[in-house]
Amino acid sequence: MSRRPLIAGNWKMNGLKADGIALADGVAAKRRAEPDLACDVLVCPPFLLVSDVARAVAGSGLAVGGQDCHAKTSGAHTGDTSPVMLKDAGCSHVILGHSERRTDHGETDAEVKAKAAAAHAAGLVAIVCIGETLAQRDGGETLEVNRRQLKGSLPEGANADNTVIAYEPVWAIGTGRVASPEQAQEVHAAIRAELVKLVGETEAGKMRILYGGSMKPENAAQLIALPDVDGGLIGGASLKVEDFWAIARNCG
């Protein structure tokens, strides 16, 4: 099964307006210069920059995503952003259940599932993040934790068109400590096997599973070449045009 890789930049809570627009302009220029790129490329700026970034990259072939959304369409939810608003601002994707949201905001699998259902209803692709902590890995619970999070976070109706999975070992995020190819492939294969049970063999075969956690130009190609790794969710390295593009252009 050949799956077109997705290279997604998660800018997290970084950059002011001028920085975000300069970064978006830089990545869009790279994308325009390579019309035959072998992967899809997505940038996920902070909420306040989504509209500006969507305008900056319009027509370049780059997609834009949010970093979270509420499970409701509208209403009395001070400080939150609905999936419909993201769509309206130019997003096609939204990252959900990132470990930083799970840690900082106590997000549960059930909440991630509700958000993913709402994202689907709004016509967004949900990038559902899962991953074990170092203590869980050291305790031999890696596969069990990832299977449990996957099962708990995927809503009814998830399929390869509306859902992407991101495996992000928490111990690898922002630490410079990347999963080895063996570690990554083991978990990605287990995730795909679990997806067969959850969404059926055909959709599981088509669904993209991204790796995230200290992915850099030096290690990306080796990881993305693994049989069940279909791209990357990139934090730090997505903040520099040259680094991000070095990953994207070597993804095929």
Ligand SMILES: O=C[C@H](O)COP(=O)(O)O
């Ligand atoms: O969403 C991205 C991941 O958390 C990875 O971040 P990182 O590349 O800075 O380790």
